[in-house]
Amino acid sequence: MISTVLVANRGEIACRIFRTCRELGVRTVAVHSDADENALHTRVADAAVRLPGAASAETYLRGETIVKAAVAAGADAVHPGYGFLSENADFARAVVDAGLTWIGPPPEAIEAMASKTRAKELMGVAPLKQVTEADLPVLVKAAAGGGGRGMRVVRRLADLDAELAAARAEAASAFGDGEVFTEPYVERGRHVEVQILADTHGTVWALGTRDCSLQRRHQKVIEEAPAPGLTEALTQDLYEQAVRAARAVNYVGAGTVEFLVAGGTAHFLEMNTRLQVEHPVTEAVFGVDLVALQLRIAEGHALETDPPRARGHAVEARIYAEDPANGWAPQTGRLHRLAVPDGVRLDTGYTDGDDIGVHYDPMIAKAVAHAPTRAEAVRRLAGALERAAIHGPVTNRDLLVRSLRHEEFTAGRMDTGFYDRHLPGLTEPAPDPLAPLAAALADACRPARSRFGGWRNLPSQPQVKRYAMAGEEHEVRYHHTRTGLTADGVRVVHADAGLVVLEADGVRRRYEVARYGDRVHVGATALTALPRFPDPTAQHAPGSLLAPMPGTVVRVAEGLTEGTAVQAGQPLLWLEAMKMEHKITAPVTGKLAALQVAPGRQVEMGTLLAVVESN
Incomplete structure (x- = not known):
């Protein structure tokens, strides 16, 4: 029986594994970089071991250091999570050689599937050896890669050499391996995958399909289970190929086999020899805990002969600290508040007051909704995200809500080119026009000492405040009267520092307001309070x-x-x-x-x- 698990990872996945371990009565050990000294995963573990440094290369990618940490902390098992060393066969061997239980597939299975080129050969799929004009467009991919690193779409033959060089450089930097290959790029294909689970007694489960077609920079954004609109024959073919891949390498534990589906045919992409980010949708549909099953398999227990039956539909959205309208640029800063309505699962590595730094992936959390039907699950998740309080850096929350409500997605007609076609419309600013007034009225109700100067004009003169919202400046005016705050054209029903209720054109709306420095959150709208006088020195030379x-x-x-x-x-x-x-x-x-x-x-x-x- 496993008694203490060290998770060789950080953030959301470490917290998620710790949650299951606590439920099973298993003690937990975290590892942390200097940048993660006060991170949530470090705080919630029973014990924590420092990995000196901040960059991944000197911390979470140092296998020998992590093995020493496990031994020093008295752990008897190591769970790799996903990313970092989760698909590193040498790390798995080092764990086993240290006398610890490896909660993952055998090193030989990891090795067999580690290179995408070797995995394709194992499945009888050959990459392009010589690209011609007729082959375009093609996709350049890192053989040892993942998460979109070392990946390029090439549409002109003249660009191929430069893109190959760039992909090799990025792959070498990210994975220590500059090998790349090319394959046909399917413009309107769907990314569909099969969750597999295998024990040491010869049983392999194909635990349903997932659709992960909505991607940015080849990284998934919205995932769901089961994949909608597949025929029974295609689903069976996906299951058979996934099980064949697992049996070909004597797989043990949880893994995912990924496919590109186009024209009713499934094309093998790769096998990920680890738990996936999107595993919660499978857990919701099948009523299982995949991490608990990983631990049971590692302890030598057998799976039931047949997997459980699927029930309903689940959808997951990844909440990123990023600006989709600005090239998906990652954002940093203090996460003041993170809260979603009840009825939606939230997996996160952050809590209120934590800082989102520069060193790691910008994913804040994953929100998952489960319902009897796909339409209900999609509606529930979109509504929960719309009402969620996410106060801090710019996030992709609005994009997620609009994506879930887009007619292409609701009809199940999405593909991997979804954001290439629809990003401008999905990121078009649509702020609430009353948000600046609500912000100003809430500010007027704060204690005078916390506002700029605490000054008041004569009662007969309007108060004026300026805010930046969706890239534009907004000026609002309101009055202090004997009966309270008033504004032209709008009835102020209620106003205090945290809640403003306004009535316009006979419709009453409530606005929850929170202010952090000059940043103001009014419901789902973020504003910046502008100073009365702009700083004339904040300029740079042209170019x-x-x-x-x-x-x-x-x-x-x-x-x-x-x-x-x-x-x-x-x-x-x-x-x-x-x-x-x-x-x-x-x-x-x-x-x-x-x-x-x-x-x-x-x-x-x-x-x-x-x-x-x-x-």
């Missing part, structure tokens, strides 16, 4: 390139020096932030007047990176 987010400069374009001629749109340097690379390009055609950074430099948001003078 200045500022860091769009905190991160690390990983590469500078080859041969780029001050005075170099550049073309508009030409890549100049690359920033890495939260597991993604972001390309910084020349804003105009001209020459590079200044280059302020070099590879390895860590920068804050707004740092001057370079200056390009136009011709």
Whole structure:
């Protein structure tokens, strides 16, 4: 029997595994980087071991250090979670060699499926050896990759060599392996996967399908189970291929076999030899705890001959600290509040007051809704997200709500190109026009000492406040009267520092208001309180390139020096932030007047990176 589990991971998945361990009476050990010293997963574990450093390469990717931590903490088992070392065969061997129980598949199975090229060969699928014009478009992928790293879509043969080089560089940086390959890119395909579970007694379950077609940068955003609209014959084919993949490598534990479905045919993509981020939708539909089953399998218990029956439908949305309208740029800062309505499962590695840093993935939480039908589950999740309180950095919450309500998604006609087609419409600002007034009235009810100066004009004069909302400035006016606060054209039913009730055109609406410094959250709308007088010094020279987010400069374009001629749109340097690379390009055609950074430099948001003078 396993008594103490060390989770070789962080954040949401570590917290989720700890939850099951507590329910089973198993003690828990966390590992943490210096950046995660006060993270939620560190706080909720029974014991925690420091991994010196902040970057993943010197902390969560140091297998030998983690094994030593497990031994030192008295753990008798290691669960890898997902990401980091979860699909590293050498780490699995090191755990076993240390006399610990590895809660995962055998190292040989991990090794067999670790390279996407070798996995495809095992399943009888050959990657493209020589790309021709007739093969376009193609997808360049990292053989050892995942999460969209080292992946490029190539539509012109002239771009292939440059994209191959870029993919190799990114793959080598992310995975320590620069091998890449090409395969046909299907424009309107669906990403469908099968959850498998196998014990040491020869039983393999195909535990339903999942659809993960809504992706940004080849990373999943919304997932659901079962995958809608599949024929019985196609579903059976998916199950058979998934079980065949598992048996081919003598698989043990939880894993996922991924496919691209197009034209009624399933094309094998890869096998992920670990638990998936989206596993909760399968748990909801089948009424199981996959982590508990992982532990039971690791202890040698047998699965039932047949898996449980599926019930209903489940949908999961990943809440990211990112700005979808600004190139999906990751965001950082204090998460002041995170709360979703009852009836929706929330898996998270954060709680109120935690900081979202620059070192790791920007996912804040996963929200999961389960209902008897797909339509009900989708409606429940969209409504819960719309009413959720997510106060802090910019998130993708509005995008998630609109995606769930988009006619293509509700009809089950989505594919992996969904955001390529619909992103502009899904990110079009649609703030509540009464939100600035609600913010101003709530501010007027705060204690005078907490407001700017606590000043008042004469009662006959309106109070004026300015807010930035959805990229525009809004000025609002209201009056203090003997009967309370008033505003032209709107009836103020109630106003205090946390709640404002307004009636306009006969319709009454409630606005919950929370303020953190100059950031104001009015329901689902975020505003910034503007100063009475703008700062005239907050300016930069024309052509200045500022860091769009905190991160690390990983590469500078080859041969780029001050005075170099550049073309508009030409890549100049690359920033890495939260597991993604972001390309910084020349804003105009001209020459590079200044280059302020070099590879390895860590920068804050707004740092001057370079200056390009136009011709």
